[in-house]
Structures are given as structure tokens and as C-alpha cells.
Amino acid sequence: xxxxxxxxxxxxxxxxxxxxxxxxxxxxxxxxxxxxxxxxxxxxxxxxxxxxxxxxxxxxxxxxxxxxxxxxxxxxxxxxxxxxxxxxxxxxxxxxxxxxxxxxxxxxxxxxxxxxxxxxxxxxxxxxxxxxxxxxxxxxxxxxxxxxxxxxxxxxxxxxxxxxxxxxxxxxxxxxxxxxxxxxxxxxxxxxxxxxxxxxxxxxxxxxxxxxxxxxxxxxxxxxxxxxxxxxxxxxxxxxxxxxxxxxxxxxxxxxxxxxxxxxxxxxxxxxxxxxxxx
Numbered sequence: 645x646x647x648x649x650x651x652x653x654x655x656x657x658x659x660x661x662x663x664x665x666x667x668x669x670x671x672x673x674x675x676x677x678x679x680x681x682x683x684x685x686x687x688x689x690x691x692x693x694x695x696x697x698x699x700x701x702x703x704x705x706x707x708x709x710x711x712x713x714x715x716x717x718x719x720x721x722x723x724x725x726x727x728x729x730x731x732x733x734x735x736x737x738x739x740x741x742x743x744x745x746x747x748x749x750x751x752x753x754x755x756x757x758x759x760x761x762x763x764x765x766x767x768x769x770x771x772x773x774x775x776x777x778x779x780x781x782x783x784x785x786x787x788x789x790x791x792x793x794x795x796x797x798x799x800x801x802x803x804x805x806x807x808x809x810x811x812x813x814x815x816x817x818x819x820x821x822x823x824x825x826x827x828x829x830x831x832x833x834x835x836x837x838x839x840x841x842x843x844x845x846x847x848x849x850x851x852x853x854x855x856x857x858x859x860x861x862x863x864x865x866x867x868x869x870x871x872x873x874x875x876x877x878x879x880x881x882x883x884x885x886x887x888x889x890x891x892x893x894x895x896x897x898x899x900x901x902x903x904x905x906x907x908x909x910x911x912x913x914x915x916x917x918x919x920x921x922x923x
Contacts, residue, residue, distance in 0.1 A: 660852065660877075661744040663720040663729070664869055666763055667736060668713040673720075674917045676735045680728055681706060686921035692889040699922045708919040709881055712912070715870040721916070722878045729755045739763075741867075743860045750856025751780065752863055760867065768866040776863040780856075852877070876910045884910040885918075 665673055678688060686706065691698040708722035726742070733740040733756035740755040754760060761770050852874055864873060876884070887907055890897050892914060907913075 658723065658744040658746050660857075661723050661742065662874060663724060663740055663742040664864075664873070665718045665720065665736065665740055666716060666738055666758070666868075667718055668716045670710045670713055670718045670917055673718050673736065674710045674919055676732055677708065677710070677919045678921075680731050680735065681725075681919075681921040684728065684923075686923045689920050689922050690918055691920065692886055692918070694889055694893045695918075702922040704923045706919070706921040707878070707882075709878070709885075710917040710919055712915045715868060717869050719873065720919075721876070721881060722919075726753075743864070745854060745856045745860070750854070750860055752777075752860060763867045763869075765866060765868055773863070773866040776859075776866055780859040780863055880909055881913065881916060884913045885916065888913040 667673060682688070686704075687699075689699055690696050704725075706723075706725055708720050708724060711719040711721055720740075724742070729740050729742060736756075738756055739758035739760075741760070742753045742755065744751060744753070760773060764770065764773060857874075884906055887899065887903050891899075910916075
């Protein structure tokens with residue numbers, strides 16, 4: 645599926661998404677993201693230790709990380725504003741390959757003028773790529789199961805939908821609330837904290853183990869995008885980045901039980917560039 649049936653001017657509705665740029669210059673990509681977003685009325689912000697904090701009153705948030713380049717590709721981790729990606733691709737003079745999963749399907753949307761065939765692996769052919777794209781575009785039916793113990797389920801999910809709340813932002817609020825609550829309760833509650841946060845992250849885990857994810861992977865496997873392209877996830881990286889930023893500000897800052905294990909999940913987290921914007 646190379647197109648999506650939703651209004652791109654609305655908040656990104658996808659449960660999981662990631663994007664790839666065939667450039668080995670993450671700083672240039674971060675600079676162009678800043679240029680495009682500020683031209684559309686967004687302001688950069690940094691919610692992590694040592695940053696500016698999260699704006700108190702906003703209508704729209706964009707939260708992205710620009711990953712270090714690998715094998716000539718740079719990954720954008722998070723949910724971009726889809727209506728801005730064509731402009732970003734134009735200014736970068738290259739392709740942006742956006743992949744996404746919703747509750748019922750998944751797809752890949754190429755922004756820009758470059759052909760995917762230009763990025764084929766040496767052991768793959770245009771026929772391999774065409775077959776993988778056809779398998780993705782012809783998939784039908786409910787492909788993704790959202791776990792029943794996800795934090796936004798039942799009456800809460802219905803209320804959020806009625807109020808027009810972005811599920812991703814609501815999940816982030818749940819995560820922050822869980823962290824704050826258990827910090828106040830004390831270190832002895834760290835096991836319960838881990839269990840609570842596990843519920844928050846299950847939606848992303850479900851996405852990357854789903855049928856549409858496997859179909860997307862078959863397409864990307866035809867290209868020179870490096871392996872393990874979906875790691876780290878946004879929630880995992882943001883959690884690690886929080887702790888790494890704290891230690892960068894104060895190497896002697898006290899850590900909660902389990903924080904060191906969290907840090908081990910992402911190598912060199914501060915090498916990822918923040919591209920957070922609010923409007």
C-alpha cells in the first residue's frame with residue numbers, strides 16, 4: 645500500500661511509523677526539519693533534562709529523533725507531520741521513505757522524485773521489489789491486533805476518540821504519570837513500575853510483530869537499508885534519552901533502580917538528534 649486513506653492535515657493517526665532518508669548527513673536533515681517546521685509556525689522545544697521544557701499550551705506537537713547515519717541511510721524515529729514531508733524531501737533533494745502501521749493495515753509512502761530501484765541491494769532485482777510492494781498493496785482485512793490491556797482501551801479509548809485526543813500523546817501522558825507516581829512511591833515499587841510501563845509499550849510491540857510489519861520488512865529487505873532498521877523504537881529511545889540527558893547534566897545524579905538496565909538498551913543515545921516542535 646503506497647497511499648493512505650486519511651486527511652494528512654490531521655494528527656498522524658498511525659500506531660507505529662518510521663521514515664528513512666538515503667543521506668549520510670543527520671545534521672543536514674535535522675537542519676531542514678527545523679527550517680520547514682519553523683516556516684509553518686512551529687517552534688523547537690526540548691523536554692529533556694537541560695532543555696527548554698514542554699510548552700504548556702499547544703495545539704500540535706511533532707516529536708522526532710534523527711538517528712546516526714548507517715550505510716548511507718538516516719532514520720527518522722517518531723511520527724512526522726505527513727503534509728510536511730514532501731517539502732522536507734524537496735529541500736533535501738532526495739527521497740523520504742515513510743512506513744506505517746494502523747489498526748487495520750500498513751504501508752510505505754515514498755516522498756520525493758527518486759525511484760526505489762536506485763536503492764536496491766546487489767542481490768535483489770526490480771522484480772523482487774515489485775513483488776514485495778504488490779504483496780503489501782494487496783493485503784486486506786484486519787492485520788493488527790491491539791492488546792486488550794493497552795492503556796487506551798474500552799471506555800477510555802472511546803472517550804479519547806470522542807474528544808479528538810491523539811492516542812500517542814495520551815500514551816506519553818500515561819507514561820509520564822506512571823513515572824512520576826512511582827518516583828513518589830519510592831524505589832521499592834520499581835517492579836510494579838516496570839509492569840505498568842510494559843502495558844504502555846505493548847501497543848508498539850504488537851505493531852512490530854504484526855502481519856503488516858512483516859510485509860513492510862519484505863519491501864525494505866530489498867533495499868540497502870541496514871538490518872534492525874526498526875530499532876530502537878520511539879518510546880524506548882525517549883526513555884533512554886531522558887536518563888542519558890540527566891547524566892550529561894550531572895554525572896553524579898542519583899538513578900532509580902532499573903535505570904542502568906534501561907541505558908543499556910540504546911548505544912550512544914545522545915548521538916540521536918532531537919527534532920521536537922510545537923505550535
